[in-house]
Amino acid sequence: MKLTLTGNQSNAWGVKLARVQVVAAYPITPQTTIVEELAEFAANGELDTQYIKVESEHSAMAAVIAAENTGVRTYTASSSHGLALMHEMLHWAAGARLPIVMGAVNRAMGPPWNIWADHTDTISQRDTGWMQFYVESNQEVLDTIIQAYKVAESKDVMLPAMAIEDAFILSHTVETVEIPDQELVDEFLPPYDPPEYLNPKDPKGFGSLVMPDFYMEFRYLMYKAQEAARKRIREVTKEYAEIFGRDYHGLVEEYRTEDADVVMVGAGTMISTARDVVDKLRSEGHKIGLVKLRVFRPFPYEEIQEIAKRVEVMGVMDRSFTHGYGGAMFNEVKAAVYNTDARPKMKNYLIGIGGRDVTAKMLEDTFRNALKVREHGLDEEIMWVDLKGGE
């Protein structure tokens, strides 16, 4: 079945197909229409779920944590200030090893108030222990929700995951979305079967005090889980491609990088436009390719290292920046390569921040700038693209 859906509707469809048993969410632009769509699904019986109307995002995350700990599959969604308000509980969800999946719709942080696409909100949650999938299309939103549950609930992973879509560009824009058959999804994603849960017949404490003699081991196990997730994501996307015919290539997707001297790395919706820009520059004879950072946590260091060996320049486009020194994606890409023999020039492009349209023209200028780095060497490490009155 094919439907025309916004990114947020597609998100809700993913939740429905995953047969989520408890939803708790609180509205915030641009996430709101997910919450509305799910309320509608629940109200007309299309989705058999308990929908908790919480009084804040902090409570939304707390409620799904408690529900998931009671042994059911849960979902929530948020953006920006709502996600920031959840921060404490994001740590809790991951530390408690609960495979919660959430829809995160990227939006800038205030002040100044701004409701448009910007990755700062999710990048700020990088260190909470959640897996992060940055998606490119409405189809990928739905597919990623289903895949994320499968990865998260793997016994050697048991970590929460965010399916991350750009505000408005996906959340409120209609595209054709292929809806997979429920039976196939049920086969791919069997009911949640937690190894432990709150059970009066087997009373245990979940999340109690752990002294310094063992706390580190709990964190080490999370480290191992992120490592396991790397492998699981590759397997799960492959299995998904075999069943449903859509391949997202694991953690990183490469586009026309075979013989490239210069690659541009980015995440989210800018990737679709960038594909066209690569085609154009390729037709002019430039050896340029594109790397889609689909998964940012766990960080795909092996894939990045392998690419770095092949190229002379890596341009990393961040739709956010970490105050003080460049973008987080840039810093991590650069760090991943340091202990290898590869020494491509690396340049950071801060682009589309606060929802500024990332146009084909803007990307073309950026890519040409990276090509120049190849010829003339690195001029500056961090460049703000399309800055008004700027350089």
Added chain:
Amino acid sequence: MVKTTVPRDEYMMQGHVACQGCGATIAMRYVLKALGDNTIMTIPACCWAVIPGVWPQHSLKVPLLYTAFEVTGAALSGIEAALKAKGQDDEINVLGFAGDGGTADIGLQALSGMAERGTNALYVMYDNEAYMNTGIQRSGSTPFGAWTTTTPVGKKKEWKTEFKKSVAEIMVAHRIPYVATASIAFPEDLYAKVQKAKSIKGPKFIQIFSSCPTGWKHSPDITVEVARKAVLSHMFPLYEVENGVYKISQKPKPIPVKEYLKLQGRFRYLDEEAIEKIQEHVDREWELLLKKEEFTQSL
């Protein structure tokens, strides 16, 4: 006052790590006796987040979800929703057990949300009248005149200068089916109230007065006496509100509040003027409670 038999069954085992003479452990013991082991409990940051024991030990015979300081109400809604999804919501009791700070202050929003959402769960606020876990700082439930580490009594006599916030009355305003106050000094009454709460569907709230020798500066062997005198002096009246109808559990001929205050180091700085101010406040609150009982009787 009810007379009832409290069962011998214990759901709190030896090996917990509470201070000597801790009133909050008595509260837990009787609450669990009344609810039984077919219960899922959640506890936020507070003394009781430490008392059950350090991992991998667990001194309670019910499953326990530890959670963050301000989320008890939300956690209760989450557990309830999951039990509904599994079709077990009629079989299993859901209990939140939180301190006064986690209830009156930082957790008030989630508690209000849970009450408004109609979550079928019992929320117990064990009231030791300060943030004890972090070392005796004032809370919204600390009474006027008390010394705490954030209301220290120096030259300027800066004990707590505000009266105690009544969370029970805040919960009455939510129009939930059952609100009660109880005390560790009156275990039969406490037991009966938890049993009643268990029989009612919807959000229930019980505030249990739980004296704290460490924070109140009294000797651990008079924990129960202190709690009893709080009731006898009308400092902490015992009552229940069922569907808006007030019923005072006991109407003792009051002893002067001074008899209660003088047992505790936290009040030892108070001068006659301050004690008089407390007495007037307590008398007025008691009058108000009697009137509420009278006014709501016809409902």
